[in-house]
Amino acid sequence: MRALIVEDDKALARTLGEMLKSVHFESDICNDGESGLDWSLSGDYDLVVLDIMLPKKDGFSIARELRKAKIAAPILMLTARTETDDKVRGLDSGADYYLTKPFEMSELLACVRALTRRQGEVVMDELSFGDLKLNLSTCDLAWGDKKVRLGKKEFSLMHIFMSNGEAVVSKDTLINKVWGFESDAEDNNVEVYISFLRKKLAFLKAPVQIATLRKFGYRLERTDT
Amino acid sequence: MRALIVEDDKALARTLGEMLKSVHFESDICNDGESGLDWSLSGDYDLVVLDIMLPKKDGFSIARELRKAKIAAPILMLTARTETDDKVRGLDSGADYYLTKPFEMSELLACVRALTRRQGEVVMDELSFGDLKLNLSTCDLAWGDKKVRLGKKEFSLMHIFMSNGEAVVSKDTLINKVWGFESDAEDNNVEVYISFLRKKLAFLKAPVQIATLRKFGYRLERTDT
DNA sequence: GTAAAGGTTCAGGCTTTTTTCAGGTTCGGG
DNA sequence: CCCGAACCTGAAAAAAGCCTGAACCTTTAC
Numbered sequence: 001m002r003a004l005i006v007e008d009d010k011a012l013a014r015t016l017g018e019m020l021k022s023v024h025f026e027s028d029i030c031n032d033g034e035s036g037l038d039w040s041l042s043g044d045y046d047l048v049v050l051d052i053m054l055p056k057k058d059g060f061s062i063a064r065e066l067r068k069a070k071i072a073a074p075i076l077m078l079t080a081r082t083e084t085d086d087k088v089r090g091l092d093s094g095a096d097y098y099l100t101k102p103f104e105m106s107e108l109l110a111c112v113r114a115l116t117r118r119q120g121e122v123v124m125d126e127l128s129f130g131d132l133k134l135n136l137s138t139c140d141l142a143w144g145d146k147k148v149r150l151g152k153k154e155f156s157l158m159h160i161f162m163s164n165g166e167a168v169v170s171k172d173t174l175i176n177k178v179w180g181f182e183s184d185a186e187d188n189n190v191e192v193y194i195s196f197l198r199k200k201l202a203f204l205k206a207p208v209q210i211a212t213l214r215k216f217g218y219r220l221e222r223t224d225t
Numbered sequence: 226m227r228a229l230i231v232e233d234d235k236a237l238a239r240t241l242g243e244m245l246k247s248v249h250f251e252s253d254i255c256n257d258g259e260s261g262l263d264w265s266l267s268g269d270y271d272l273v274v275l276d277i278m279l280p281k282k283d284g285f286s287i288a289r290e291l292r293k294a295k296i297a298a299p300i301l302m303l304t305a306r307t308e309t310d311d312k313v314r315g316l317d318s319g320a321d322y323y324l325t326k327p328f329e330m331s332e333l334l335a336c337v338r339a340l341t342r343r344q345g346e347v348v349m350d351e352l353s354f355g356d357l358k359l360n361l362s363t364c365d366l367a368w369g370d371k372k373v374r375l376g377k378k379e380f381s382l383m384h385i386f387m388s389n390g391e392a393v394v395s396k397d398t399l400i401n402k403v404w405g406f407e408s409d410a411e412d413n414n415v416e417v418y419i420s421f422l423r424k425k426l427a428f429l430k431a432p433v434q435i436a437t438l439r440k441f442g443y444r445l446e447r448t449d450t
Numbered sequence: 451g452t453a454a455a456g457g458t459t460c461a462g463g464c465t466t467t468t469t470t471c472a473g474g475t476t477c478g479g480g
Numbered sequence: 481c482c483c484g485a486a487c488c489t490g491a492a493a494a495a496a497g498c499c500t501g502a503a504c505c506t507t508t509a510c
Binding site: 084085087088091092095096097103104106107109110111113114118137138139149151152155 | 309310312313315316317320321322328329331332334335336338339391392393438439440441444
């Protein structure tokens with residue numbers, strides 16, 4: 001993890017760097033607003049610690065420009081200003097947390113933990129098999145730029161196949177998982193849906209097929225040609 | 226958007242509810258920790274405002290249990306305790322922001338905006354999906370120079386769709402977020418409103434539609450021509 | 451108090467999904 | 481090579497889910 005510290009008080013900046021090191025951040029330090037903005041625009045930081053009063057460019061503008069540039073790193077604004085208006089302005093400029101000096105290091109670190117905790121929770125739910133992708137939040141199956149919508153049962157089936165990789169899945173398993181444990185669905189139901197899915201895969205021209213293993217079941221296979 | 230306010234000071238809780246209403250949150254209120262946890266575990270809130278000192282169960286435990294249950298809603302911790310240790314404890318329990326009483330409402334609202342805004346948007350007075358814009362302060366939906374005014378329910382629905390991008394939103398989710406999760410609204414209510422929204426989108430001639438994914442729910446789609 | 455706007459309920463009709471069915475094809479063992 | 485079991489698939493029936501106009505109710509603004 002990398003942090004950028006934009007702070008003109010060099011002693012404080014160094015201390016911050018030390019502290020962040022203890023939670024596994026490598027820090028770079030900028031002592032004025034302009035270089036702070038330049039560096040942070042690189043987009044390589046996982047955290048930006050911003051003072052407000054800075055030479056050349058204030059923290060509000062930096063935050064605003066970062067957000068305008070779609071840089072999503074959490075911004076921790078750090079300042080001596082305690083006015084409510086400043087806080088509001090800071091947060092509305094794009095900062096994620098506003099901490100007023102003086103503060104204890106333990107508090108700063110807790111903020112950093114809170115801010116970075118969220119990072120990993122990117123909910124781009126997607127299953128893939130080679131270049132075939134099943135998007136769990138939009139419910140469609142895609143290969144390259146082609147997309148197909150799946151019905152609910154088709155989706156469940158595909159979901160099972162794609163979470164099993166190349167393993168064989170028996171019809172019984174499919175029936176139990178898709179139709180339910182206590183259902184009277186027959187093998188033919190599965191066959192019909194497999195057929196539907198094959199059509200859609202063909203439409204996508206995906207280099208993936210659902211292979212039949214007689215008496216055993218089905219599995220996904222790459223059709224590298 | 227729905228918020229849960231867990232606060233035993235009933236007057237404050239009501240005031241908070243009022244404030245949140247101005248940024249388009251419908252709020253439910255719990256006056257003790259146990260019910261607060263139960264309600265928030267439903268997972269249908271977009272924000273949880275938590276007091277720390279509460280009857281029956283304190284805010285720290287609630288935050289911890291919510292995170293354990295993988296509920297990702299932002300938690301705003303709100304308390305009179307100013308000790309650094311408490312702040313650290315609060316943030317480390319899973320809270321995303323720690324605000325000490327007394328605070329001004331403008332500050333609270335700025336926190337809420339910071340917590341709920343999507344990455345990359347500087348000011349939260351407008352949501353957009355492609356060129357379709359939803360103005361959060363006037364409740365207007367606009368495309369190009371055409372505008373329509375949305376009713377409150379229409380607005381809430383659209384708000385949810387537009388903050389979810391292309392992801393599918395189930396009817397249950399919509400009911401829980403728009404009508405409240407203890408309401409007796411039925412699927413048909415949603416359908417009726419979807420129908421209203423579609424008319425308005427058609428009127429705007431916006432290249433966006435609300436697509437039905439049978440048995441899954443709805444989602445926004447670009448109708449690139 | 452009244453009107454307008456917003457919200458809810460209902461029923462009939464429409465569309466998509468799911469099941470069923472039947473005839474055809476493929477596979478593997480004898 | 482032949483046969484039966486297993487599998488495929490188009491079509492059509494059945495079921496489930498969805499849409500929407502209209503009537504009715506509730507709230508809001510004046």
